Amino acid sequence: MTKPEIKQKFVAGNLKRRMLVDKIFRGAAFGCVVLAIIPLGSILVEVFKNGALAISFEFLTAPPGAAGEAEGGIGPAIQGTMILIGLATLMGVPAGVMTGIYLSEFGSNKFARTVRFFNDVLTEFPSIVIGIFAFIVIVLTIGSFSVWAGAFALSIIMLPVVARTTEESLKLVPQTIREAALALGVPQWRMTFSVLLATTKSGLITGVMLAVARIAGETAPLILTILGSSLFFQGFDKPLDAIPLRIWRLSLLPYDYSQLYGWGAALILILLVLSLNVAVRMLTGRRMFGLVRR
Amino acid sequence: MLEDEKITIKSMLPTNKEVQSTNHELILGRFKIILDNFSAYYSGKPAIKDISMKIKSNAVTAIIGPSGCGKTTLIRCFNRLHELISGATTSGRLLLDGENIYESGANPITIRRKIGMVFQKPNPFPTMSIYDNVAAGMKLNGVRDRRKLDEIVRRCLEMSALWDEVKDDLNKPGMSVSGGQQQRLCIARALATEPEVLCMDEPASALDPISTAKIEQLIDRLKQDYTIVIVTHNMQQAARVSDYTAFLYLGKLVEFGPTKQIFENPTEKLTEDYISGRFG
Numbered sequence: 001m002t003k004p005e006i007k008q009k010f011v012a013g014n015l016k017r018r019m020l021v022d023k024i025f026r027g028a029a030f031g032c033v034v035l036a037i038i039p040l041g042s043i044l045v046e047v048f049k050n051g052a053l054a055i056s057f058e059f060l061t062a063p064p065g066a067a068g069e070a071e072g073g074i075g076p077a078i079q080g081t082m083i084l085i086g087l088a089t090l091m092g093v094p095a096g097v098m099t100g101i102y103l104s105e106f107g108s109n110k111f112a113r114t115v116r117f118f119n120d121v122l123t124e125f126p127s128i129v130i131g132i133f134a135f136i137v138i139v140l141t142i143g144s145f146s147v148w149a150g151a152f153a154l155s156i157i158m159l160p161v162v163a164r165t166t167e168e169s170l171k172l173v174p175q176t177i178r179e180a181a182l183a184l185g186v187p188q189w190r191m192t193f194s195v196l197l198a199t200t201k202s203g204l205i206t207g208v209m210l211a212v213a214r215i216a217g218e219t220a221p222l223i224l225t226i227l228g229s230s231l232f233f234q235g236f237d238k239p240l241d242a243i244p245l246r247i248w249r250l251s252l253l254p255y256d257y258s259q260l261y262g263w264g265a266a267l268i269l270i271l272l273v274l275s276l277n278v279a280v281r282m283l284t285g286r287r288m289f290g291l292v293r294r
Numbered sequence: 295m296l297e298d299e300k301i302t303i304k305s306m307l308p309t310n311k312e313v314q315s316t317n318h319e320l321i322l323g324r325f326k327i328i329l330d331n332f333s334a335y336y337s338g339k340p341a342i343k344d345i346s347m348k349i350k351s352n353a354v355t356a357i358i359g360p361s362g363c364g365k366t367t368l369i370r371c372f373n374r375l376h377e378l379i380s381g382a383t384t385s386g387r388l389l390l391d392g393e394n395i396y397e398s399g400a401n402p403i404t405i406r407r408k409i410g411m412v413f414q415k416p417n418p419f420p421t422m423s424i425y426d427n428v429a430a431g432m433k434l435n436g437v438r439d440r441r442k443l444d445e446i447v448r449r450c451l452e453m454s455a456l457w458d459e460v461k462d463d464l465n466k467p468g469m470s471v472s473g474g475q476q477q478r479l480c481i482a483r484a485l486a487t488e489p490e491v492l493c494m495d496e497p498a499s500a501l502d503p504i505s506t507a508k509i510e511q512l513i514d515r516l517k518q519d520y521t522i523v524i525v526t527h528n529m530q531q532a533a534r535v536s537d538y539t540a541f542l543y544l545g546k547l548v549e550f551g552p553t554k555q556i557f558e559n560p561t562e563k564l565t566e567d568y569i570s571g572r573f574g
Contacts, residue, residue: 108380176417179375180480184431184487185407194434198421 054264070257092155100166131221150226169203356536410484416476418468474505
């Protein structure tokens with residue numbers, strides 16, 4: 001065979017096949033994306049469709065009415081969820097970030113490997129068990145269901161998520177950046193806080209927002225800690241309401257209005273998490289959705 | 295008149311006492327860094343073996359040698375970056391102004407402030423502006439005086455011949471300028487902490503010839519105020535910029551002397567072979 005013939009037979013023939021394989025692969029990947037979007041899309045559509053009808057000024061601000069009466073709203077639940085998210089974030093994020101820093105920057109010893117393992121276990125922990133833990137440690141000690149107990153349980157759920165994402169995003173920072181800072185005679189703690197955390201900001205925020213989204217929808221640990229209430233915030237040592245708890249209670253009632261209110265509350269929960277996410281990203285970074293990790 | 299002249303001439307001649315102290319001066323004044331049987335290891339495996347050399351103040355010393363000979367390891371030992379790698383250790387003494395920087399009480403942070411480092415690949419801080427990159431060393435060590443910072447940033451950027459190119463873009467990200475400019479930015483950043491020694495690890499290896507020429511001119515100017523140690527595997531570069539050259543091979547110091555002598559009249563066969571391109 002001459003050279004062009006060889007080329008014809010092997011290179012060109014191969015090329016067609018390779019292009020076909022490429023097309024099939026791309027098609028399969030796209031198909032899977034569509035499959036993954038279907039459940040997400042249908043949930044969103046369903047929640048919006050059903051929930052939008054419930055939304056009114058009264059629904060957003062008023063306390064719930066008597067059972068069986070189509071009146072009142074979820075005001076205390078919205079307030080409660082915001083208080084819980086705020087308090088749990090204040091407790092869980094600093095601890096999580098520090099754990100992540102330890103694991104990433106000093107984590108090549110046996111102790112750190114153990115911590116990392118249990119941290120991963122904690123991520124997968126059933127949230128009801130964490131609720132029971134908070135119940136025993138705080139509720140039984142204080143002697144009443146309380147905001148503290150709820151925030152404590154939620155911060156425990158946040159901690160491993162924040163720790164893991166902090167560790168992973170710190171590991172993405174190239175070693176040369178650390179060395180550049182240390183070579184300037186900057187102490188390690190200063191380098192970690194001023195250079196590393198700044199460099200990995202978008203990864204950190206992603207982790208915190210993931211954790212917030214996770215706890216915003218937690219129901220089981222709240223039953224055992226804040227109990228639920230139809231009043232607005234009464235004090236940190238008193239029971240509180242929260243949106244997921246309210247959804248659960250509403251869904252147990254046999255009335256049409258309660259189903260509608262349940263959908264409405266679900267919609268508010270989704271919108272709350274979404275708007276919190278967007279707001280945080282707009283306040284802290286140029287990129288709104290931080291999907292590109294540095 | 296005649297009397298005066300006599301006195302001047304006499305005062306210029308060394309006295310006995312001065313001759314005696316020359317040795318001492320040699321160590322403290324003329325030589326900035328002295329290595330004394332210095333070795334460096336990775337997990338017990340030696341990468342630098344028993345090196346003894348004296349690095350002159352206000353001169354450029356080049357370290358050359360084939361890949362893997364320990365050039366980078368050696369220069370990273372100068373400001374104790376070597377120990378950041380887990381399992382990395384050293385033995386012997388490395389004296390800066392006569393004081394062993396590996397003494398048990400020595401603080402790596404203060405040593406690194408005296409010995410700056412420019413890395414092979416430009417590594418400006420990605421989240422910081424050009425201004426903040428230069429000011430980083432100062433700011434992170436607690437300097438808050440805006441006017442002082444402004445002045446230092448300007449002076450360092452002028453020294454690294456970057457001021458004219460970036461003076462209107464000081465608030466742009468440090469990563470937004472070209473590779474050659476980034477490297478000069480890193481040099482400015484290293485100068486801002488006012489070090490006495492500047493170590494450069496192949497500072498031009500990732501740059502085009504024009505940027506390389508700028509860095510080399512810069513090195514030539516900087517040696518008036520700084521002691522410069524530069525690692526390079528480009529022998530022409532070593533010949534162009536350095537006053538002294540050390541040839542390293544398999545972790546050992548084969549030959550060390552004035553650059554002219556090393557390149558024109560090396561005493562070791564190995565040096566000659568390497569310089570004439572017979573290996574490496």
